[in-house]
Amino acid sequence: MSLPHAILTALLEKPSSGLELTRRFDRSIGYFWSATHQQIYRELGKLEQAGQIRALVPAQPARGQKKEYEVLPAGREALSVWVARPEDPKQIRDPLLLRMRAAAVVGAPGLDTELRRHLALHRRQLAEYLAIEERDFPPERTAAQDRLRHLVLRGGIDLENFWIGWLTRALADDAVPEAPEPE
Amino acid sequence: MSLPHAILTALLEKPSSGLELTRRFDRSIGYFWSATHQQIYRELGKLEQAGQIRALVPAQPARGQKKEYEVLPAGREALSVWVARPEDPKQIRDPLLLRMRAAAVVGAPGLDTELRRHLALHRRQLAEYLAIEERDFPPERTAAQDRLRHLVLRGGIDLENFWIGWLTRALADDAVPEAPEPE
DNA sequence: CACTCCATGTAAGTCGTTACATGATTCG
DNA sequence: CGAATCATGTAACGACTTACATGGAGTG
Structure with missing residues (x-):
């Protein structure tokens, strides 16, 4: 039930067409809700x-025609209701942790290579978040809106730091079977 | 594509019936892959x-009859292949972070209460993990299997610590509205 | 024998992924 | 005008969720 609310949020921040939304879901919003x-x-x-919501430029129902959407009062109301409704944290569901557990049973030559690859990916993502933080959240601005959005970004940053820490430790612990040396 | 491999892993650790698997997915395995x-x-x-896999006690195809499953060589092989296959980390998808972003747009009276509730839930989960760690992973045992499974548990522990840290910070930052905000 | 719990299963619907189709616009 | 790109959309399938159905076994 989160996707419609992600879209409403994005449209309230800025009315957009479908493709523009897609692009924004590849950037800011998509950093914590992809689509x-x-x-x-x-x-x-x-x-x-x-x-x-409703489409502006309503006249043309043509196929390749750009359609810009904006949120109607009912949509804003629905979003407010959703934000206020309690919802328990989801259970963790991570394929990498699952693979490690499976590796404990069937073995996993080369798993350390995969961990190093993930480590690099998380370091890259962290760098991207930090760049955004530096660009969008300089120390002095402290409007309530900004602080909330900064908090969300900090969530992403902390999550990447969690992965980096865990992967580093996993590799250092020497518990992970190593890949055969390449020639 | 993770669920079948989670089941194969669980069955290799111990042959079980469907309901027993369900129970185990509510405990150990389910801590990082729920079903x-x-x-x-x-x-x-x-x-x-x-x-x-194949069912033992095959004679009775009756409806309420208990059926125990065990993994066949083909299943073990399939699991090994899956463990070795590279797979990128999934994009983050977290409803709470999304709600915070939405709250930055439509406001969120009482969001701090929700954050405190989550904080308590994560603290409880952390305590549960730590109890398991103390019970199952005493300092001296260091078989490779144990170290891998311990690493997985550490992943859960670190994740809970991430949430606890982030939520604590969010509440301390005073960025979360406690009362209705005018728009 | 009614009741409860154990155990397996069906059905329906939503959400998410992958592949492909089609019209509109722009630019060399 | 031909090709690339923009923009919207269809179709099909698999994963996940929720509600419910059915049979078996034990117990008062």
Whole structure:
């Protein structure tokens, strides 16, 4: 039930077309809620049907025509309700942790290589977040909105730091079977 | 594509019936890959069809009859292949972070209460993990299997610590609205 | 024998992924 | 005008969720 609310949030921040939304989901919003353009178009259709958003430039129902959406009062209301509703944290579901557990049973030559690869990916992601932080959240600005968005970004940063720490430790612990040396 | 491999791992650790698997997915395995009993029964059917597991006590195809499954060589092989295959980390997808972002747009009276609730839940989960660590991983035992499984548990522990740290900071930062905000 | 719990399963619907289709626009 | 790119959309499938159905076994 999160995708429609992610879209409403994005549209409130800035009215957009489907493709623009897709692009934004590849950047800021997508850093904590990803979605493909097919999901987005389908959901836009549902939200329009439900009277929570509406398309500007309504005249042309043509196929390749750009359609910009904006949020209606009903949509803003629905989003407010969702934000206020308690929701328990989801169970963890991580394929890498699962693979380690499986490796404890069937063995895993080369798993250390995979861990190093993940470590590099997380370091890159962390660097990207830190660059965004430096660009968007200089120390002096402290509007409430900014602080909330900064907190969300800090969440991403902390998560990457968790992975980097855990992977580093895993590799140092020497518990992970090593890959055969390449020639 | 992770669920069948989670089941194979669980069955290799100990042959079980569907309901026993469900229970184990509520405990150890489920700490990093959760699944409902419907998912598990369906997947058990597929795995049996595919010749990767087989049911013991085969005579009775009765409905309420307990069926114990064990992994066949083909299943073990399939699991080994999966463990060795590279797979990129998934994008973050967290409803709480999304709600915070939405709160930056529509406001969120009482969000701090929700954060405190999450904080308590994560502290409880952490305590549970630490109890398991103390019970299952005393300092002296260092078999390779144990170290891998310990690493996985450390992953869970570190993740809970991430949430506790982030939530604590969020509450301390005073960026989270405690009362309705005008727009 | 009614009740409860154990155990397996069906059904329906939503969400997410992958592949592909089609019209509109721009630019050499 | 031909090709690339922009933009929206269809189709199909698999994963996940929720609600419910059915049979078996033990117990008062």
